[in-house]
Amino acid sequence: MIHHSTDREAGAVEQYLEESLGLQVESLEKGREHGRAAGLPPIEVSAGQGKFLQLLAEMIGARRVLEIGTLGGYSTSWLALGAGPSGKVVTCEFEPLHASVARENLERSGLADRVEIKLGAARGTLDTLIAKRSEAFDLIFIDADKRNNVIYLERALELSHPGTVLVVDNVVRGGAILDDPGQLGSQEADVRGVQESLLWLRDHPRISATALQTLGSKGWDGFALARVL
Ligand SMILES: C[S@@+](CC[C@H](N)C(=O)[O-])C[C@H]1O[C@@H](n2cnc3c(N)ncnc32)[C@H](O)[C@@H]1O
Numbered sequence: 001m002i003h004h005s006t007d008r009e010a011g012a013v014e015q016y017l018e019e020s021l022g023l024q025v026e027s028l029e030k031g032r033e034h035g036r037a038a039g040l041p042p043i044e045v046s047a048g049q050g051k052f053l054q055l056l057a058e059m060i061g062a063r064r065v066l067e068i069g070t071l072g073g074y075s076t077s078w079l080a081l082g083a084g085p086s087g088k089v090v091t092c093e094f095e096p097l098h099a100s101v102a103r104e105n106l107e108r109s110g111l112a113d114r115v116e117i118k119l120g121a122a123r124g125t126l127d128t129l130i131a132k133r134s135e136a137f138d139l140i141f142i143d144a145d146k147r148n149n150v151i152y153l154e155r156a157l158e159l160s161h162p163g164t165v166l167v168v169d170n171v172v173r174g175g176a177i178l179d180d181p182g183q184l185g186s187q188e189a190d191v192r193g194v195q196e197s198l199l200w201l202r203d204h205p206r207i208s209a210t211a212l213q214t215l216g217s218k219g220w221d222g223f224a225l226a227r228v229l
Contacts, residue, residue: 007219010215010216010219011216011217014046014048014216014217017048018047021048021051023048023050023051025047025077025109027077027109028050028074028077028109030105030108030109031072031074031077031106031109032044034101034104034108035071035072035074035101035105038072038101040071040097041071042218043071043218044071045074045075045078045143046217046218049075049169049214050074050075050077051078053075053079053141054079056082056139056165056167057079057081057082057087058082058084060138060139062137062138062165063083063084063086063087063088063138064083064087064090064135064136064138064139065079065080065083065087065088065090065138065140065141066092066129066137066139066156066159067079067089067090067091067092067140067141068091068092068122068141068143068144069141069142069144069145069169070091070093070099070102070117071093071102072098072101072102073091073102074105075143076091076102076106076111077105077111079141080111080114081111083114084114088115088116089114089115090115090118090129091115091116091117092118092120092122092125092126092144093117093122094119094121099117099119103117122148122152123151123152126152126155126156127155129155129159130155130158134159136161136164137156137159137160137164139164139165139166139167140156140159140164140165140166141167141169142156142167142168142169143168143169143170145190145193146170146190146191146193146194146197147189147192149194149196149197149200150193150196150197150200153166153168153197153200153204157204162228162229163227163228164227164228165226166209166225166226166227166228167224167225168194168197168226169223170194170221170223171194171198171211171221171222171224172214172222173191173221174219175220176191177191177194177195177198179191198211198224201226206228206229207226207227207228207229208226208227208229209224209225209226210224210225210226211224212225
């Protein structure tokens with residue numbers, strides 16, 4: 001994370017944009033508060049990013065959405081809004097507390113019937129979906145342990161069809177992706193995971209990708225956006 005005055009200004013601008021555009025949805029914000037009260041870390045997407053996910057799902061007419069990394073179900077809820085009442089979101093989470101907070105939040109906001117929370121390590125969940133020949137997903141949001149990003153991307157591709165959109169969160173990490181991978185210790189495995197995932201996106205013949213930087217109350221970051229060819 002960067003730590004200078006731009007951080008504070010970016011936080012104020014984020015709040016201004018949220019207020020001017022009326023981005024916050026009351027039931028979703030209550031869910032976020034519920035997560036805080038239950039001790040969940042404040043690492044969910046912003047309202048602006050959540051609305052971006054909703055709009056993206058609506059723009060591509062996504063009916064089947066896969067999420068890796070549920071936390072308290074905040075981004076899940078935005079994706080569920082985007083998928084619509086006839087849509088479905090499958091979301092992967094391995095922390096039982098996070099999954100139960102997410103379940104409660106989704107129930108309270110009336111979105112639970114279009115969301116399936118898969119409790120367990122995401123890799124195993126994805127392998128099971130692949131083994132069961134799950135119907136392909138239209139939109140896949142990857143936001144879990146970044147060190148496993150390439151594993152998730154490989155499996156996401158197996159669960160995709162031509163035109164599936166992939167979003168990978170936190171690919172800038174306050175600029176830490178500039179660090180030399182050869183000098184990174186184990187604590188920076190997530191940074192290395194992001195670096196490797198960007199190369200994977202560049203090199204895979206079935207992928208067309210970009211990345212956009214973001215700045216907000218949680219600092220400097222960004223997301224990769226890709227289309228399966
Ligand atoms: C950044 S948070 C997700 C935030 C959420 N997408 C949002 O914006 O509201 C990452 C979540 O992934 C979960 N997670 C981390 N590693 C995982 C794994 N290997 N399998 C499943 N879930 C995992 C964490 O417990 C955490 O809840």
